[in-house]
Amino acid sequence: MNRRKFIAMGTGGVALVGVGAAGGVWLLCPDPADLFSTADMHVDEIARSMSGVAGAGRAWLEANPNASAGKLVLDALDLDAGQEISRGGLTESLAERVESEFANDHIFIHEDWWLAETEARLAALHVTLLGADASESSAPRFEDAPEAELVSLQRYNPGSVEQGEPLSHPGLPENVIWFATAAAPPPRFRVHIDGTSLTINARSSGFSVQVPDALRYRLFESPGSHEIWLYDPVVDRRQRLGELRVVEAASERDGFCEVAAWGPQQTQAGATFNEQPDGASAFWIRIECFPESTVVTLDGTEIDTTLRPADGLITTHILDHSLYREPGQYPVALKDARTGESIEVGKFVVTP
Amino acid sequence: MIEDIRTSLDNGSTAEFDLAIVGAGPAGITLARELGGRGYRIALLEAGGMEPPDDDARKLYDADVVGLPYPIQASRQRFFGGTSNHWGGWCRPQDDVDFETREWMPLTGWPLERGQLEEYYHRAHEILAIDSRDYEAARHTEQSALLPADEASGFRNAAFRFSPPLRFKDAFGAELEASNDISVFLHASVVEIDHDGGRITRVGIRTLDGHQTSIRAGRYVLAAGGLEVPRLLLHTARDGAPALGNASGFVGRCFMEHFGYTPGHIMARAGLKYHRHQDRNGHSIMPAVAPRPDLMHRERLNNCCLLLTATEPDAAWPPGALATPGLARRLGKAAWRYRVQMINEPTPNPESRVLLSDQRDALGMRRLVLDWRIMDRDLESVEATVRYLVRWLGGSGLGRVQFSRPISPETTERFTGGMHHMGTTRMSADSGEGVVDTNCRVHGTENLYVASSAVFSAAGYSNPTLTIVALSLRLADHLGALKA
Known part of the structure; x- marks a missing residue:
């Protein structure tokens, strides 16, 4: 031509x-x-x-x-x-x-x-x-965005969810994750979890995202951790906010996972440890999975137990101080009250 | 003072007051504060306590949802302060057009003019600690950051302002605790309203642990939300006679909710500021695009607004495409893509309603049935508005529209609301067309009033709290004058 x-x-x-x-x-x-x-x-x-x-x-x-x-x-x-x-x-x-x-x-x-x-x-x-x-166009991709600090993140909740259960945290609607930040982020920011881009709901003290069922069900497919990212599509920058842990459903668990941490591990004879508002002593035990009929035992005695599977946490409430009145080393264990299966958490040391 | 009714009133006892207000949310607390010191001894009855309800109390809000899906539990707050405990602080008075009778939207039209609320809106801004009463975005946000919505465009730049948001519990709890005129009773669920010849004689109160008391007063105000007010009224039907205010059949009908819809995106000049920001005076503002009244009149549209949020461009039609000479001559600078979210006004629809179930809750009250519906004409209005947006932006060289979600049965099933319950005891001059008169008195009664978004005759698109507080102030003036 x-x-x-x-x-x-x-x-x-x-x-x-x-x-x-x-x-x-x-x-x-x-x-x-x-x-x-x-x-x-x-x-x-x-x-x-x-x-x-x-x-x-x-x-x-x-x-x-x-x-x-x-x-x-x-x-x-x-x-x-x-x-x-x-x-x-x-x-x-x-x-x-x-x-x-x-x-x-x-x-x-x-x-x-x-x-x-x-x-x-x-x-x-x-x-x-x-x-x-001919001139092709490619939209900016979140995955390719450089990292930068977009917000000053103070905390977020919840950080974990049990398979098959809604995300929950006191004070929040179901399936909402709340991020507390130093200042309100622009509403254009998006949260990315496992390839899904979510609209944020910005407030003066942070922002929240609603986790849609489709994403939740996908996350439930296997226990594990999923990174949570914040993305600014206008400047094409992203910030890693943390992770959402999916823990195995109680009903699916065969037994106990390995105890990750626990405490307190020592007290003086008769002295309250990790004192609670009502004067009770309390153990805390970090463990990824455990049967829903788990109880904590101290030297074979079952003690009042609270299970928080979504947080990977077990806590106890001990008002009977006679259980650690005498110096010695007492086994702390987790016991499945239904099957009798038990694993040792560690030795609790009571000093004179 | 603030007291637990289980310990402050003996089981089976009756207490006498001049005024009983049912519900200690923004409406009830505003009303009580305004009338305290004006000759009224007031009982302010809160169904919950000072903290969020436990599971048993929450179950009292269990309801059957038979229409569009609706998050009943999440939208209600059964404790002192009511929904001010979770609101986001968005404020905007109703527009003039919202008060008009629009013949293309059946049952619209308040029996008030917007001007009759002006002074109360003014005072409501002070109560809610809103730092500006100017809702013209163009006066406060730089012109280059707004779409040039001139008269010919059919659109305008409206704005939202913001309360901090005010939590009524924190802001006014101590004041009510110290009040000599106002007795706040916690855990005081009203379960019956006795009446005789149109005069309310007593309200019966019951708690979850079986404590029963009564309040007698000269006047009564239902200051609960748009679900609980019709529920209480519907319970007053006796022996084949209609419920109080229900000679017209409108109690519980015309349930309205600001339905949200995200039609897609626009491409327009980069740097638009339709997000919440500080205006030139340092006041919080969030501009929004809204149709002008003349466009609504001419094209028979509902009121609505469009919120724009900058988002990533897509590959199908990138911002660079609009840089082509002749395609967008009023763009002015580089283009960017924005997500469009619409807040829509519903037409009052008698088939969208609150009913009573045969199931009873733990207090013996019949449970709610919510049948939320949106009329086809409302959906047509949404789609038409988007099409006018296409014409405006494209036809004036300002940008383009990506209309990704045309209305369909699938999209309507996913409509969300603003948790604004309106219209279920609508205001009307004629007792045959509504439930309360222009003074918020229930038609056919001598001494029963409603302070709630339940009285809204039309919904507009503005968040309701500011108007609820304004209407409560107006009702307070009316009741104060009656007392005088």
Whole structure:
């Protein structure tokens, strides 16, 4: 195709433009808006200049396999291909045409974007002219975003959930994770968990996300940890906030996991340890999984036990101080009251 | 003073007051504070305690949801301060158009004009500690950060303002504790309203542990939410006679909720500030795009607003595409993509309603049945509004719209609400068209009033708390004048 013509001088402002080192010639050229050329040349140039429209252009061509996008654009602008027109004049006509198409519902829908028919045709012309070099677009990907501190995170809850159970934490609706931050984040931030992008609900003291059932069920497929990220789509930065632990459902557990930590491990004879508001002593035991009928025993005596499977935590409440009145070493154990299975947690040392 | 009714009133006893207010949320507390010191001895009856309810108390709110899905439990707060204990502080008065009778939206039209609430809105701002009463976003946010919504566009830039949010328990608990005129009774669930010839003679109170007392008063105000007020009234039906205020059949009907909908995205100039931010005066503001009244009138649309949140571009039509000469001549600068969330006004719909179940709760009250419905015309209005947005942004060279979620049965099933319960004892000048009169007195009664979003005749899209407080102040003035 060789439809190019020499640039003609317009009547508007001028600019000094270098033509090329080889020729070494300098010309006074008009402002681009005043450049006169044929209508088809302007349309081609505009189409070539488009960015990220390859997908829309191909969609239009697929929907209109026998049509000539360039000719239809010219027809819509009421221009003949060889008709002389300034670049500014054509752009103005194009803008008016595009705007009138919106006013008259002359629309081409691509991936739910409601586009003017003429701009879709321009995109198609872009693809026709550039072929494999047509301008593709790629949305920024959360996974590729550099890390940065987006918020000053103080804490978040809950950090774990039991398979098959809703996420829960005192004071929060079900399946909501609350993040306390030093300042309110912009609402455009998103939370990403396991490939799912979640809208945040920003408040002055932090933000929350609602974990949809579909994500929760997917997370439930196997116990483990899932990273929680915060993403700012505008600056394309992300921050790791923590992780959501999925622990095995009580009913699915065969028995006890390994005890990760426990305490206190020592006290003086008769002295209250880890004292609670009501004067009771208390053990805490960190353990990923345990039967729902677990009780803690101290030297074989079952003690009042609270199970918090979602937190991987067992606590006790001991009001009977006679259990550790005498110095010695007493075994602390976890016992499945239903099966009798038992594992030792450790030795509790009572000093004189 | 604030007392537990189980210890302050003997089982089987009756206490006498000038005014009994049922419900200690924003409406009831506002009313009590306004009338304290104006000659009234007031009983303020709170069904819960000072802290969130336990499981047994929460079960009192169990209800059957037979219409659109609705989170009944999450939307109610049965303890002192009511829903002020969890509200987000969003504030905005109802628009003028919300008070109008719009013939294309049946049953709209308040029997009040917006102007009759103006002074009460003014005072409600002070109570709720809202730092600005100016809702014109264009006066407070730089022009380049707003869409140029001129008259021809059919849209305008509205705004929300914010209460801190005020927790009524923390803000006014000590004041009520110290009050000599106001007795706050906790755990005081009203389970019956006795009446004789349109005059309320007594309210019966029961607690979960079986303690029963009564309050007699000269006047009574139901200041619970839009679910509990009709529930209490519906319980007053006796021997084939309609419930109090229900000669019209409207008690419990026209349940309205601001239904949310995310139609998709727009592409518009980068740097728009439709998120919550500090305005030029340092006051919190959140602009929103809303249809102008003339567009609503011309195209028979419901009121609504559109919240815009910057989000990542997609590959289908990236911001760079709009940089093409001639495609968006009023864009002004680079484009960006924004998610659009709509808050929508429902048409009052008699089929959207609160009923009583045959099941009873632990206090012997019949459980609620909520049949929340949205009319087809409301959905058509949402879709039409998005189409006008397409025309406006595209037709004026400002941007584009990505309409990803056209209305369908699947999308309506996923509608969310703002937890705003409105319209179930609607205000009407004529007793045949509603439940309360312009003074919030229940039609056909001498001494029973309602202070609640239940009286809203139309919902607009504004969050209701500011209007609830304004209406409570207005009712307080009315009751204060009666006492004088």
